[in-house]
Amino acid sequence: MAKHFERKGRRLLGFNLQSWIKGFFGGNAGLSIVILFLICLFLVLEAVRFFPSHHQELKLSQKSGQEYVDYVIREADEYQNLVSFTNQAYFQELDARFGIERGVVDSFGVFQGMIEDDAGDEMDGLEEARDEEDPAALKEAEAAYQAAVARIVNEADRKMVDSFGRLAENDEAWRSVKEAASSYDAVEEEIPAFVEEAETKMTEGMASFEEAKALISSSGVPLKDLRSKLVKIAASIKDDAIADLTASARKEALLEGAEKVEGEAREAKLAEAGKIVIQDEFPFAERIKPIVAAHGDHVAAVATLREKIQEGIGRLPSEFSSEPAEKLVGKIRKLEPKFIEALDESIEESGQWKWDDEIDWVSSVTKFFFGKDWTTNSEWRQVYGFLPLFTGSIIISLIALCIAVPLSIGAAIYVNRLSTKWEQTFIKPAIEMIQAIPSIVLGFFGIMVLGNILLEYSSSPWISWLPGFPITERLNMLNAGMLLALMAVPTIFTLCEDALNNVPRSFSEASLALGASKLQTVNKVIVPAAISGILAAVLLGLGRVIGETMVVLLVAGNKISMPEWSAGLGVIAQPSHTMTGIIAQEMGEVSSGTLHYRALFLVGLVLFTISLTINVAAQKIIKRLGNHA
Amino acid sequence: MPEKSSATDARSVQNPFRSLSSKQKVRDGIATGVFAFFTYFILACVVLILGKITYDGAPVIFQSEAPFVNTDFFSKSPMTLHEFYNEDGEMIRLDKDDFDAYKKANPDAVIRDEHTFSYAGGGILGPLVGTAMLVLFCMVAALFIGISAAIYLNEYAKKGRVVNAIRLAIMNLAGVPSIVFGLFGFAFFCFSPIFPVFTGNPDWEKSLLTIPLWPSDGYLSFQGWGNSVIAGAATLAVMVLPVIIAACEESLKAVPKGFREASLALGATKWQCIRTAVLPYATPGILTASILGITRVAGETAPIMFTAAVASKGKLPWQDTEGSGLYWVSNVLTQKVEALPYHIYTVSGKLPANEALDDMRYGSVFVFLLLVIGFAMISVVLRSRFRKKLKW
Incomplete structure (x- = not known):
């Protein structure tokens, strides 16, 4: 009987056609997993190598008196x-x-x-x-x-x-x-x-x-x-010290090169190698004297x-x-x-x-994460302090969420519970369509239109009492935050709407049957039942906002400094730089393997970690709180 | 006093089906009004943005006379704009080509007060072509790998912890910022010496392995792709891969189990079952996912900023490319390209505000928006169509 179902196809290298097909699909799946794994690997490898080089750089700038x-x-x-x-x-x-x-x-x-x-x-x-x-x-x-x-x-x-x-x-x-x-x-x-x-x-x-x-x-x-x-x-001390550090490597390279060539060229290379003096230790103590004095x-x-x-x-x-x-x-x-x-x-x-104080490697980590200065284009000294970028990103995201969360939760409740059928059919796709607007277009709008509107109208008497108003800079965190809010709206709205939709019908029916009004039902029954989904939606909205690049690059003002906290809430009107913006702005100009390059990868790794954490947290929230609905 | 308390008692056992008190009605009304205001406020913002861009952008693209479309804008690449005053004091604006032609045609024309504006003249042919190439190569690679991977994960792989973990990892990677993918692409595709190019003069310092290809005098050099179309497309492909895998799996999962069981019971092989009983019903979903993928890829700027894009190039990728055969293909693919989103970034973010640039700015943004929103619309329409058609 079983013979009917047995097929004898051609075999290739001992596998039949079916195994080859399976292998093909499996291979592609494997490839995509390998690629996704490589992303993590590359990020971590490049980023971690930042710390030793940073340590060295810090030591050098200490010993050279910088x-x-x-x-x-x-x-x-x-x-x-x-x-x-x-x-x-x-x-x-x-x-x-x-x-x-x-x-x-x-x-x-x-x-x-x-x-x-x-x-x-x-x-x-x-x-x-x-x-x-x-x-x-x-x-x-x-x-x-x-x-x-x-x-x-x-x-x-x-x-x-x-x-x-x-x-x-x-x-x-x-x-x-x-x-x-x-x-x-x-x-x-x-x-x-x-x-x-x-x-x-x-x-x-x-x-x-x-x-x-x-x-x-x-x-x-x-x-x-x-x-x-x-x-x-x-x-000059620093330049000489760097030359000294690389001296032995250069000498070796010259000697190695000399092995390969003959005659005069060899002599020349040997002579050049001979000129390079390798000192046991660079005489920092001697050289630093004028600075100490x-x-x-x-x-x-x-x-x-x-x-x-x-x-x-x-x-x-x-x-x-x-x-x-x-x-x-x-x-x-x-x-x-x-x-x-x-x-x-x-x-x-x-x-x-x-x-000559000893700098331990911990300070190369803390100086990065808590440094308040990021200077990369100066010949004098490169400083990598991550804090201004981080605060910039966080403030902008908070502004965006403060605007987007009430708007999109309100809209979700309205569309899901209070609106007419006809409104539902056009509002939902319309808000989802916002997702399709490319971020560069929003950034463009911010730089060409919104900035000028803010600048012009923020001094009018009916809103100029707001913190940070009247605005003095066209490109600032508020401008960026407003545009990012619009980007976060579809994410938060869609997920919220789903969460509200998932609340069983019997919940609202029971509430209405008890004589509660529509609003009471929404407030006391539906929103509490969907709260896990709403929280997850807000978190994912944050994830979307914090990773956004083009809007902040164009609109946030790109000024690398800590915000002036003395302005109170008015900090929102100050320009700043962001984690994503700095990568986009500086990556094009660095050569691979330098300290700067690795610093940018480290920023990328932090971004990657933040967004992964947010995603995982959102999933956890749905899992843990979502059971009772 | 006792009277009063009995009155409150009476109120507390009032008819539960009574209509709402007027206070409650007002409160309900206000809350509904606020929620409605929020909803329409969002829509108003979108309409404002799209309206402003259309209002300023559409006149650049459309004309009142035949052929009704500004053909120059689509048939020229970005170039310098020359602005000058002629003899009669009229202001004339010509792009570089037209300006050279004008000077040649009227050698003794008076040109006064000449100003030049980079990128403000010509059209957006180069960026359009570049974006099309990036999207095409990216989608070919991403769909090929993504669909296959989804089929494997959903149809072949044994359900269990490993597959779940992989699924979770893919889902999480879909939320990673695009700039991080750009960073990866820059390190991996542009500079890892495992990606080969066919070239006449290999970069010996970077190359990991160089194989001379006899009898031609070229080499197959493993030196990384550099900043190029192919590196950019690969970066974008990696970026949409998680999205595509997740969406394809979703549509494969939506095909009822009975279909597979029925076909297997009829004696179909696994592949026959997938080909005839699963894929045809999952195709609409996969199609929608891929169009959404196109929307996302075409709209991204960050990943191509330092892997593929260049602000100005002057020529289309296939013009003036050296070599023949394989070398030509390799040379075309390892060139930098102009891309529409990057072009917008250049003209709006890197150049100072100037009225002469406005046409170029709004025109390109308008075209870009039309393209991207057009694709998004198509996917929405397709989805609702298929949903109506396929019901089981």
Whole structure:
């Protein structure tokens, strides 16, 4: 009987056709599993190798004194900040008080330049004629020069000459400048009295501010000098140390190369290899001496800075004609105590700094995960601190969820329980369709439209009281969060709707039969029964938002720094960078195997872990809480 | 006092079927209103976004005169836009080709105040072709491997812990951010020296193994694919693979067990059973899944940013490619390509805001959106069609 079902197909290598087919499918399944496994493997391998290289880099920057110099750099940068605020305030005030005068002086200066450039030939002719003392020629040359100047003055556009537009309204001043320019003798280089007067007025009016400004900008000169001196020393130590580290490898490579070639080439290679000195140990102790010795200078420079800048800030005027200047000076006054405190701290810490403290490998991990700075494009030193990227991603995701969760849960409840049949048939596919909108399109919308809308309307009085409003930057976390909310909506909505759908009909029927209203049924029966599904939906929404790349790359502002927490809830209006954004932005420029490359892989691994954890957690929640429904 | 308490008692045993109190009705009404507002607010946002892009993008694509479509936009690649004023002070904008032709045609034309804008002129032929190539290669690979893997997992593999674990792993990988796949593709397909290319001059430093192919003077060099169409397509394929496997398995599972049992009972071999009793009924689901896969792949930017895409290329991939036969194919496949989403990223994210660029920006976004949403619509329509047709 069994013979009927037996088939004898052709056999190939001992397997029949069926086994081959099974093998084919099995092979493909195996291949896809291998690929998926390889993803994890590659990520982990590249990412883990970051730590040893990072450790080495940290050790090098400690032993070369870069760490110490960083204290000086930070102090100088903060100081520079104050100086630039002072300068801004100065020019704002100058414009407010002596805008016309400044316009006169500047415009006349531009005219001067134009006359010297465009009427050069006529000027030469005039000079020659004056030397020759020939009245006829002199007259001719004078006429030519005056014609040229008149042409220049006539052609010159008011806006072009006065690049700040300060003379745009003031016809009288503009006419005087034109007259002054027309009668200007470029050969004698005599500045007309009218212009000189304006200049004197400006200098006298701003004298006290000018003095304070000069004090502030001179206070940091020793520190800046020290900075440029130390930077050079530390950089050269580091370069030499790196050369020393690779010396033996280079020597080996040269010797190996010499084996392969004959004659002169061999001699040359051997000679070159001979030049490379392999030291037992790089003499860090010797080389670092100037940096260690500079601590005294450092303390002195900071003391000068402290004293002078306090005096300078004290001398800043307290009454202003310009509002921005007043604000800026207020800001400087507010920053001053913090700056002084930071200086003291920095001096104290740098005093305790030692070049030969042992750095353990744990710090190469903690410095990555808790570092607040991510600098990769500087020649000075590469710093990999993950914290700003992480906080950026988290804040943006939280903003997105705060918007998306109520909207999509509300919509799911409405569509599932409260709407008409007809509404269901079009709302559901419409919201699901949002998923098909590519993220780059949303990012595009954010950069082209939403940013401008936020910028424009956030200052209108009915919403400007919101934290962070009015917004000053077009691209910021709020903008990105709003767009990401839209991306999270379909995910959360669909899953929520499913969860609500899965609540047995008898639950709601029982509740309604007891006399509960529709809303009571939803609130007290359906939502509690579907809560596991809703939680899972929110988690998966978070997973979608945190892994999104293009929107944050385009819209979040890409500024790598910790948010300024002092703004309270207003941090949402600040720009930031994200984990996904940094990979997308920097991966294209790194070469494989470098520290930077591995740092990006480590960021990728963290992202991967986060999204896996979220997925697994969502499944667990459904499993654990979903049983009673 | 006792009167009052009896009154409350009476109220508490009121008719349970009474209509709602007016307070409750108001509360119900408000809550329903809020939920409805949320729903329509979401829809309004979508309409606003799509509307704005259509409003600014459609005029770039469509014209009021025959042929009604801006053919230049689809037949040229992105190039520099020249803006200048002619003798009469009229502003003229021409892309680079037209500008060169214009200068040649009127050698003594007055050109004043000339400005150039990169990427703002021409059309989007190159990016369209690049995206089509990426999607095509990606889907061929992903569907081949994905469907086979799904068939194996669902039909052949013994049900048990291992298969469940694999299924779980696949499901979880479907939620991994696309940029992570890009990272993997960059390390694996672009730089792992296990992927071969046919080339005349191999990269000796990178190459793991170089086999001279006699009698031609080329080599088969295992040096990785570099940043290229094929590496990008492979990266995208890896990205959609979990999605496709999961969706195909779903549609295979939806075929009733009775079909298989009946065909096996009639003496069909396993393969005959799959081919005749399972696949025909799973095809609609698989088709829907693959179109959804196309939507996802075409819309992704992050994985191709550093595996395949280039901002500007000037030529189509098959133009001016050296070599012949196998070498030509290999050279075409190992080129970088322009891709529509990356093009959008370049013109909107990397270049400063400028009114001259707006046509290019909105035009490409509009076309891109039409394509992607079109595919998504097709899959939705197909799904509902098949659902009506196939019922058991």
